[in-house]
Structures are given as C-alpha cells and as structure tokens.
Amino acid sequence: MAHKPQIKIPATYMRGGTSKGVFFRLQDLPEAAQQPGAARDALLLRVIGSPDPYGKQIDGMGGATSSTSKSVILSKSSKPDHDVDYLFGQVSIDKAFVDWSGNCGNLSAAVGAFAISGGLVDPARIPQDGVAVVRVWQANIGKTIIAHVPMTNGEVQETGDFELDGVTFPAAEVQLEFMDPAAEEEGAGGSMFPTGQLVDDLEVPGVGTMKATMINAGIPTIFVNAEDIGYLGTELQDAINSDPKALARFELIRAHGALRMGLIKHIDDAATRQHTPKVAFVAKPAPYVSSSGKQVAATDVDLLVRAMSMGKLHHAMMGTAAVAIGTAAAIPGTLVNLAAGGGARDAVRFGHPSGTLRVGAEATQQNGEWSVTKAVMSRSARVLMEGWVRVPGDTF
CATH class of the missing domain: 3.10.310.10 (Diaminopimelate Epimerase; Chain A, domain 1)
Structure with missing residues (x-):
C-alpha cells in the first residue's frame, strides 16, 4: 500500500x-x-x-x-x-x-x-x-x-x-497593551460582568455554593476564594494536578460558571469549550516557595492567584487571565479586589506558582457600568x- x-x-x-x-x-x-x-x-x-x-x-x-x-x-x-x-x-x-x-x-x-x-x-x-x-x-x-x-x-x-x-x-x-479588554462574548451581551453582579453566589451541584466574580476581560474568567474550596492560594502544580477529584471539582465549577455567564447553553457544552472560561482562585498575601525554589514573601505581592488552564493548574499565569486579574483588581468589590485589600487601584502584583507578575488596568464607571480602557503588562x-x-x- x-x-x-x-x-x-x-x-x-x-x-x-x-x-x-x-x-x-x-x-x-x-x-x-x-x-x-x-x-x-x-x-x-x-x-x-x-x-x-x-x-x-x-x-x-x-x-x-x-x-x-x-x-x-x-x-x-x-x-x-x-x-x-x-x-x-x-x-x-x-x-x-x-x-x-x-x-x-x-x-x-x-x-x-x-x-x-x-x-x-x-x-x-x-x-x-x-x-x-x-x-x-x-x-x-x-x-x-x-x-x-x-x-x-x-x-x-x-x-x-x-x-x-x-x-x-x-x-x-515587550510591553503589551490590551485595549478595551472586556470581551464581547456571545450570550454575555457585551457586558464585562455578564450576570450584572460583581459577586455572585455560584451553585455547583456536588461541590456547593460559593462566592464568585465572573468577568469577561482578556478572557472569560471565574474567580473564587481559595478558602471556599479548601485551598490556601499558595499551592503549586502538583498539589492540584495530582488530585483527580480536585480536577473534577474545578471542571464542575468551570462548567456551571460558563452556563451562568451565558457562554454555553447546556452544561454538556463545556466539554467542547475547553479553553474558556478559566477558573482561578484568589487569596490574601502569604509567604510561599515558588516552583523554582524562590522565596516569595507576603510583602512581595498584593494577592495570590492560581489558575486552571485546559483542565490543569497552570505553572505560572496565562496572559489573558492576568488581564482579567488586573481588570477585576481595579474594580472595588470584586473578589480579586477584596483579596488585594480593596479600594481603588490601577495595578497589582500577584503571586503565582512560578513567582510574581505585575499587571495594570485603567477602570472607569459610568451610569453604574464598569469599563476598562486598557490593561498593560510586560512579557518577553x-x-x-x-x-x-x-x-x-x-x-x-
């Protein structure tokens, strides 16, 4: 042949x-x-x-x-x-x-x-x-x-x-500017917060009900508090990726969040949309040792963030999720903003499994609606x- x-x-x-x-x-x-x-x-x-x-x-x-x-x-x-x-x-x-x-x-x-x-x-x-x-x-x-x-x-x-x-x-x-980063996702009505709330009660059958900030900015992202799902926010990859039950829980959170955000019409549709939305959990600053052995002090960061990508905990932070973090941090009252201490801010440095990253965002509120003109970060x-x-x- x-x-x-x-x-x-x-x-x-x-x-x-x-x-x-x-x-x-x-x-x-x-x-x-x-x-x-x-x-x-x-x-x-x-x-x-x-x-x-x-x-x-x-x-x-x-x-x-x-x-x-x-x-x-x-x-x-x-x-x-x-x-x-x-x-x-x-x-x-x-x-x-x-x-x-x-x-x-x-x-x-x-x-x-x-x-x-x-x-x-x-x-x-x-x-x-x-x-x-x-x-x-x-x-x-x-x-x-x-x-x-x-x-x-x-x-x-x-x-x-x-x-x-x-x-x-x-x-x-290489400096990147993500202009008007609030994503205009189908079903989300072009809104940065598709549910209309900065914080929602997200009910996930088999997991429980938790506070969640669901945002379309950079990439659709579901933020939850680390402590609400049994974590500290200092975890490295192996703590999550070696635990099949934990991965299954995160996928349930992702699927039900996607449904709540209007990104899918049926819970089963999440399986054909693996890249979005992302799920991330946040916590207040705490010391930890990064995956490279580098000591990260609580004073080095404004908050801790761990994010899931394609079903696994990411080794650092997705750039689009960093845009979502910077955007949410700039809006008082979101879980990200509260983990960073609350109040108005135009930039945050957050801790991830590999170390730290700084991201800035310019947020304004008009007629009760939040908008972000751009988010800025440096990569190489x-x-x-x-x-x-x-x-x-x-x-x-």
Whole structure:
C-alpha cells in the first residue's frame, strides 16, 4: 500500500511569555487550511501531535501541557489602523479538538516580533532602532493589542535583561497593551460582568455554593476564594494536578460558571469549550516557595492567584487571565479586589506558582457600568527555531 510522502510548511517555533507555540503565516499554509474548518484543525492537530492517548505529544511539536500545545496564524490585517491579524488555536492534548474561543496573552508577546520578521508590517512603520509599535487585531475575540517591540539595527531585539518568573532566561522586554479588554462574548451581551453582579453566589451541584466574580476581560474568567474550596492560594502544580477529584471539582465549577455567564447553553457544552472560561482562585498575601525554589514573601505581592488552564493548574499565569486579574483588581468589590485589600487601584502584583507578575488596568464607571480602557503588562519573546514543520500528506 502506497503512502503519501510528508509535506513541509514554513513555520517558526516561538516562546511568548510563559508559553510556546508554532507560528504560521496564513499565506504559507496549504490552500485547504487557509480557511477555518476541518482541514485547518486536522493540520494543526497533526503539527502539534494530537490527539495523543499517551498525553505526551511525542509525534509532534507540542510539549504535553496547555502552555505548549498552541498554534498561531498571522496575516496582514484586514482592519483599518491595524498591522496584523492574529488568530490563536489552543490544541487539545488528548482529544481531536482545536479551541478557537479565546486568545493567548502570553503568545501575544511574540506576535509583533513574528509579524515584523515575516514581512507582515509596513517597513515604514518599523524604526531602525528604538521601539516598533505593532497594532494587532486579535481575531478570536475581536480586540486590539498594541505590542511595543524593541528594534536594533533594523532587527527585532530578542536578547536582554528582562526577567519573567516562569521563564528560565532573561530576554528583551515587550510591553503589551490590551485595549478595551472586556470581551464581547456571545450570550454575555457585551457586558464585562455578564450576570450584572460583581459577586455572585455560584451553585455547583456536588461541590456547593460559593462566592464568585465572573468577568469577561482578556478572557472569560471565574474567580473564587481559595478558602471556599479548601485551598490556601499558595499551592503549586502538583498539589492540584495530582488530585483527580480536585480536577473534577474545578471542571464542575468551570462548567456551571460558563452556563451562568451565558457562554454555553447546556452544561454538556463545556466539554467542547475547553479553553474558556478559566477558573482561578484568589487569596490574601502569604509567604510561599515558588516552583523554582524562590522565596516569595507576603510583602512581595498584593494577592495570590492560581489558575486552571485546559483542565490543569497552570505553572505560572496565562496572559489573558492576568488581564482579567488586573481588570477585576481595579474594580472595588470584586473578589480579586477584596483579596488585594480593596479600594481603588490601577495595578497589582500577584503571586503565582512560578513567582510574581505585575499587571495594570485603567477602570472607569459610568451610569453604574464598569469599563476598562486598557490593561498593560510586560512579557518577553524569542524565536526558538525556524524552518519547516512536516506532516504526512494525507493529514487533511
């Protein structure tokens, strides 16, 4: 029996923030995969190495975690006053499923650099030295991200001394501005707080009723108090990820929160929407030792946050969830704001399993409705490898 040979597709493997992913220019994809649909999904699944019942993604570019099972497609922007359109696909590890329902805030840090190097940004907008301002249209959620990319001698400056907890080596700082980050999710009426409340009583059968702040900002996120679900907020990955009962409880919370937020119509629909919403638990500052062995003092942070991603506790913090944290922290009365001490604030530094992260947000209230003009944080990014990825010719 004859088998089709492999085909090769231009691609770049990049780290952005605390995530890694395979980046493509839309024009470089096979014609069948240049449009959304089954062919595109099948291609990305094969590139990343999913579905893998072993959970290792050995036969692909994925790293067997939610942070490393990612794909990005970029093209010159079709939107006025934007440089590049950015589409993010979260690839399931053990299922034949690509989730297009949200953004990846960490990989957003790599989008500007890839767009410049890939010829997707007008050369007239790129300084020889200094900072290139790349206007990104985030196509998954219909939002603008402004990336400030350092340039040296006409090339993207990737090396530097900016340190990011959760990333081993320093690199050049990339500042990101998430403009008007309140997500306009279907069913949520475009509201930052889809239930109309800063804090709700969320009833989860089999778990109980708990206070929850459910917010659409950066990515739909359900915040609960750590103590209400039996945690301290200082937990590292293994404390949660090695406990199947805990993971099942978090999935129940996520599913019922999604239903309450109007993101799904039936509780069973949560299984086909793995990337969103996120679930995070918050606590007041307390000392702990990070996953790298670094001591984090209570005085180093304003609050503690742990977040779930694709069914597991994240090793650091998703960039989009950091936007949600910064936004919620800026609004007095949310669980995030209360954990940080309450009151008005325009930035917080929170503790996560790998260390700390600072995020700022500008929130205003008009006619009883809260809005956020932008959230700001710094990440870093660099190219790890570039060339071609190969997949069997009968993949799609």
